[in-house]
Amino acid sequence: MSFAVTAAQLSKSYRYSRRGRGWRAAFSSEQVTIEAVAGVDFQIAPGERVAIIGPNGAGKSTTLKMLSGILQPSSGAATVLGLVPWRQRKALAYRIGVVFGQRSQLWGELPARDSFDLLRHVYDQDARVFARRLGEMSERFALGELLDQPVHRMSLGQRMRCEITASLLHGPELLFLDEPTIGLDVTAKAAIRDFIREHARDHGLTVLLTSHDTRDIELVCDRVIVVNQGRIVVDQPTDQLRRRFLGRKIITFQSAGAAVSLDLPGVTRRAGAAHATVLEVDTRVVRVEQVIAAAMADGGIEDVTIEDPPMEEVIHDIYAAAR
Amino acid sequence: MIAALRLYATQVVLANRMALADRANFALQAGGMFINNAFMLVLWGLFFAGFKSVGGWRQGDMALLMGITMTVVGVSGVAFGGYRDMAATILRGELDALLTQPKGLMGRLLARECLATAWGDLIGGPLLLAGFARLSWGEAPLVVAGIAGGTVVYVSAGVCFASLAFWASGARSFARDLTDFTLVFSTYPGSIYRGAVKAIAFSILPAGFVVMAPVRMVRDASVETAAMVAGAAVLYAALAMALFHLGLSRYRRGASVAG
Amino acid sequence: MTSTLRRAEARSTLRAAASALRMGFDQTLAGWPVLAGRCLFFGLIMTVLSALWDKVAAEQVAGAIALPPGGVVLYVGATEWITLSLPAVYLRFEDDIRSGGLEIHLLRPKPYLLQTLALGLGGGLARLAALGVTAILLLALSGRAWPPLEGLAFLLVLGPLGLLVGVMLYALAGLAAFWARRTLPFQLIIQKLMFLLGGLFAPVTLYPAALAEVARASPFAAHLYWAGAQVMAPSLMGFLVGAGWQLAWILLLGAACLGLWRLGLAKLLREGTI
Missing domain, CATH: 3.40.50.300 (P-loop containing nucleotide triphosphate hydrolases)
Structure with a gap:
């Protein structure tokens, strides 16, 4: 060919x-x-x-x-x-x-x-x-x-x-x-x-x-x-x-009160600012909607953003795995 | 060949339309240059009214020189305006996109811009030639040939200066300075230069070949004077192409400061 | 307000202007490649102009007007020295006024007009210094006779004063930005009048009588001619007359700048935008 x-x-x-x-x-x-x-x-x-x-x-x-x-x-x-x-x-x-x-x-x-x-x-x-x-x-x-x-x-x-x-x-x-x-x-x-x-x-x-x-x-x-x-x-x-490496989403919840507490499989918590809860979601394990629904049920959520992990992070992960 | 010319013409038309897109600005720049030239002519008028002649040059000769200079700068700016900022174009790495296209790198570079001020020169120059240079209709072909030769030398010199950008990043303002210096030499009676200054005017800053040789050809038409104009045009064009391509091969090896 | 307070405020305003002047000076020196290019240009234009005037002096054609003894090359050197030192003040005004950047300046306690003029003058003085050194080198290299020492001394006063006149003339063009989108046409006209009536290429005394009279009394002669005349034929009387014209024009132009500025500012405050 x-x-x-x-x-x-x-x-x-x-x-x-x-x-x-x-x-x-x-x-x-x-x-x-x-x-x-x-x-x-x-x-x-x-x-x-x-x-x-x-x-x-x-x-x-x-x-x-x-x-x-x-x-x-x-x-x-x-x-x-x-x-x-x-x-x-x-x-x-x-x-x-x-x-x-x-x-x-x-x-x-x-x-x-x-x-x-x-x-x-x-x-x-x-x-x-x-x-x-x-x-x-x-x-x-x-x-x-x-x-x-x-x-x-x-x-x-x-x-x-x-x-x-x-x-x-x-x-x-x-x-x-x-x-x-x-x-x-x-x-x-x-x-x-x-x-x-x-x-x-x-x-x-x-x-x-x-x-x-x-x-x-x-x-x-x-x-x-x-x-x-x-x-x-x-x-x-x-x-x-x-x-x-690519099946992940970063979800950030802004809340007026205490941080959102969630305990779902495939969700890990990352360091965030005050009143912000940053979660890393493995979409192969749990769907984004499920995570949001669970957080909403918890109450007190003011804002939600969904992002892809930055390229640098993905590359870093790939690079780490390749070694 | 015809296709290449048509392509070039298309680009020049586009560049001119782009300059015309902001009409007020265009009028201001072209008109400003026209008035600028008119003022210089008044000064020279005063000069020759007082001193009659310098080194055998009289008012009519000066009008011929200024008329050719203005027309050369006008034609260069309207049809080859990219020469003016070519060094900056090279330094900004804009060659990359042009290099991925199949045709006429030099053509694309020269035709990428039309200088609005050049229209002021292009209108003023021929007016001056027709009104004050004491020419007969029989001399018109010589004047046109002289302007063509001068334009080739002037644009080629501009390309040579811009090619310095392949070697040195400071070439941007330097290239413009050198072009301006050439122009300064081109706006004074050729008879005043002697020795080293004359040597410079016929080499590095080729004002000698941009206007003085054409003026001589018009005033004293002979095989030698014509050969001088034509020879200089061929030589400087070849030099410009050689220098540019030398720089370009350096750029493509990644050794250049540009990009 | 008591007079002591007012004096203290005037002092602090002047101190601020002085620091703007120094900043303009330093900034221009920091851009030394551009400055070097200007010096090179000075050398080139002087080479051409001295070739021209030497040629004229060498062959006096019948019926031509007579050149002053010693020629006019030194005169042209002085006027080019000032001309090439003049910074593009009008562009600074245009930028600030048209970009809305003026508002930031208006929030500051020091007068914008004075600060900007001082900044421009500082830049011009740096160029005067660099081009002055160049001029001395050129003169030494040319093997030409030096001008009388008192002529140089007078020039050291009249040159900077002439520069200030030029800065103010360009400021007038710049302040036109309150009413016109581009200041370039105003600047071009002023510049050409500087060349013609200021006597850039030849002393205005060589002009036809009527034109010479108009030129001498104009601010453009205060910008160039009076300083240049002192290196040709220095005299205390000529120096004092020149300085008198320059100071008078500095006052007049200063008033004109202030008037124009107030009008423009009133327009800005009334209409909100330019």
Whole structure:
């Protein structure tokens, strides 16, 4: 079988010279090498949706940059859609789509439609095919009137929908997403996740994404690669990972009086502030509704919030288990 | 080739529409630059009214020089406006998104912005040339050729300065300073420069090739003067591409300070 | 309020202004790369301008007006010194007034106008110092004859006074932000008048008679011309006349700034927003 992406001992190290303090240091410096990515190996099959996660500085973005052809590795090999990305960057560019969550590829002051039209020329797309794709996507993504609105007047969620549309209009086979839902509200995140998942499924699109949000991974990807300090720590299907690490919720109760007392299986209490009870709930054992119902019965609850455990915590757990 | 030109034209049109999106601001900047230029012309008018000539240059020659400079800056800002802040673009890591696209990195960079002030230059320059530079219609092709050559050198110099950003993070304001310095040299009679200053004006800050060589070509049309304008354009364009790509390969090795 | 109390308050206001002045000075020095760029620019523009004026002096064309003895390069050096030292005070006013940041300043006990002018003047003085050193280096390198010592002494007084005139002129442009969204057009007009009527590139005495008369009496000459004239042909009388014009304009412009500020503030307090 031919893979959409392969990486073999892919590595990237940066060198910089570190100068000490004092006059002596002005004449000597020490060469320091940082291994951002230290020999990663993986293969991704066509149509697979894979998340690369890890703490800040783990080497996610560097890996993504090497695979999209922006950055040359220091050693190792990789192919993306049968091409060597950093040598055949242009040929590859026609076949991939890229979204950098924190950087816009649209022209702020102009309607999104104008940016799309420019991209049509950049990617040499036939006008009719392009119009058909835009029509499909604008229906799916409810872009409608947004298309004729200046991008800088859009909300972040609307803008991100346009960004993703922009990256898909030339019909790529592979989509790179770097933090696609960063800074968005819950509804906007849900819309983006649904769209990416469905679009990828319908078009056989291979997806490679990095994110800090565990829900992005759970809802979009069928496989997770965890990296830390430039190395792969875990490479597993999401299902397997979910069972072990992702099936938890954090529920916080605000109460006027004493702390909520609950004794249910699968519920552990965490340290909280005054008048706040923080519970970690294992959803494989007990359902969230059950926990809330039990707490409500206890009385005196003023507010409830339900959250996913932060990514750092999940990674920490995975990392601890892998050792 | 035609497809590439069409793509470039599309981008320039977009950049201009973006500059026009805030109409009041656009009018203010373009009009401000126009008035700015008019004031400078009054000063030069006073100068030549008093001193008649400097180093053989008379009012008409100065009008020719200023007209070409303004038109060069105008064309550069309207059609290649990205040169102005290219160093900042590189330092902000904005190349990444462009590198994932298949085409024309340099084109995308140059056409990403249209400078509103440049419209003031672009309107004022030709007016000045037509009204005060004492040109005949027969010289028009020479003037156009001179402006084309000067624009290539000016934008190429801007790209060279911006490419410094691949090596040094302080290049942002420095690159702009160097472009401004080139412009300062380009707004005084070419006859006043001697020795080291002249050498600088024909090398690092190539005002000599941006305006003085074109002015000479118009006033003294010959194979040599034309070859000088054309040769400089080719040379500086090649230099800019070489320097930029050298920097880019450094950036893609991850050795650059940018990103 | 008793007079002692009032005096104590005036003293504390001045102390606050002095510390704003020092802050402006330090801030500008801290941004030394920008300052260095400005010094480099000073060197460049002086190279070009001295080439121009030396060329003019070398070949007196028939029918041309005569240059003053010794040429005008030193004069231009002095006016460029002041011009390049002038900070963009108008932008600070525009930012504060337009961003709503003014309200925070109004909650403070010290007068905003004075504080902001002092901050700008402090920054300008730092530039005067750095560019002054540059000027001396340039002069030494050029091998040109030094101006008479008393001319330099006079310049040390008239230069900073001229700078203050410039700061106030730009403050007027900045205060226009109470009524206009952008102050840039006002600044551009004032700047061009500084160049023309202030005599940036040549002493106003070289202008046609009528224009020269208008220019000499304008605040723009107080900003540049009077200081520059002292390095060309220093005289105690010229110094006193120049300083007189400068002080008169400082008072007038100060009153104008205060008037404009009060009008703007009244508008802000009446309408709530700008």
